[in-house]
Ligand code: AMP
């Protein structure tokens with residue numbers, strides 16, 4: 001089997017993946033800030049991470065996956081300025097921050113389920129890990145990387161020799177305040193808050209005791225603390241969207257390595273953006289689409305998943321309803337072909353070498369930095385080929401679907417459900433009533449005609465002792 005290669009942002013190249021402990025992978029992915037629904041841009045990143053997990057599993061690795069829930073401390077700018085996203089959302093909706101967090105966490109978990117995304121082994125709320133964050137800040141402080149100013153505890157980047165190595169940041173040429181709002185309490189504009197004691201917002205409800213006073217953590221510390229608590233001081237893979245490279249992940253590395261004095265994470269993977277109307281889809285632009293909205297418009301969540309698989313995760317993906325229609329049509333064609341294959345699962349034992357070749361091709365693509373568009377092309381070849389029998393095809397399809405996650409085994413059920421949604425049940429009920437009347441009146445030809453109409457609608461009618469029942473064929 002071809003070895004798994006992944007693009008490591010830390011070294012800007014594809015590398016053969018080698019876990020710290022043979023056969024085991026420890027993975028951390030940045031979770032959602034739960035002040036609003038996830039938009040389909042956020043969800044693109046979670047689909048990419050799901051493909052990564054499934055590919056690791058397919059390669060035989062045991063996986064431990066932790067994801068956080070940001071329910072505290074994320075400001076509208078990633079760099080300690082702006083307003084608190086959670087507080088702002090609670091104020092707008094006249095709810096407590098806790099209610100907001102609970103509502104959007106549940107909505108997000110529903111999205112993950114509908115997208116057939118494998119659930120993390122641990123989905124951890126930041127507010128439940130404050131002691132772990134305080135412990136980590138203490139370690140960073142003990143090693144001399146912090147200072148107190150203006151009531152907050154800051155990370156001092158001048159103490160860190162390789163700050164910005166993930167993003168290749170050229171600190172000398174980045175003007176203070178050009179990217180980051182100037183904060184007079186900071187020694188350097190790139191320093192960042194580990195612990196706030198001075199709430200910038202009078203209604204901040206979430207506060208905890210700490211050695212530095214009552215307050216709340218900065219956003220970056222939560223991911224370092226949660227990942228290190230559950231995965232250890234050194235682990236294999238850390239992921240997120242590319243927007244996290246220059247600030248959030250850069251600061252995570254600085255904190256964690258200040259605490260341990262050693263290299264923290266071996267592989268950093270980042271997903272490119274979903275683009276909508278020429279811009280990164282984002283909540284702040286108020287132009288974000290949710291999965292629920294797509295569902296309401298008649299696109300299933302798995303159609304959106306298929307749409308995401310059509311682009312490599314390191315390439316921008318433009319969202320449009322035309323391309324989503326194309327994805328819907330393609331996925332339906334795949335399902336229709338599978339249903340036909342299922343009807344006659346005859347084998348062709350002499351074609352084993354082709355079966356093996358298709359499998360090798362598929363593995364070569366997924367193991368080439370998760371090249372899903374090319375992996376989908378192999379699936380299409382399998383669906384169309386006459387070199388192998390239906391039994392071999394079917395086994396390959398189900399095997400590939402361990403990575404694709406399109407619920408291909410359920411194709412017949414899914415197509416039936418689609419037809420059900422498409423059928424106008426009021427019309428069916430009316431036709432059935434008309435047919436019953438015709439039968440009462442012994443008008444057999446009219447009754448037959450109505451049955452024919454129902455048949456054309458894809459409806460099967462059964463006359464029993466308790467009346468007439470119908471179902472989609
Ligand atoms: P947030 O809740 O803002 O921390 O975002 C959750 C995840 O979605 C992060 O990994 C982001 O990098 C990612 N993300 C945000 N916007 C987009 C987008 N337009 N396309 C793809 N991923 C995104």
Ligand code: ZN
Pocket residue numbers: 029030031223240248
């Ligand atoms: Zn994070």
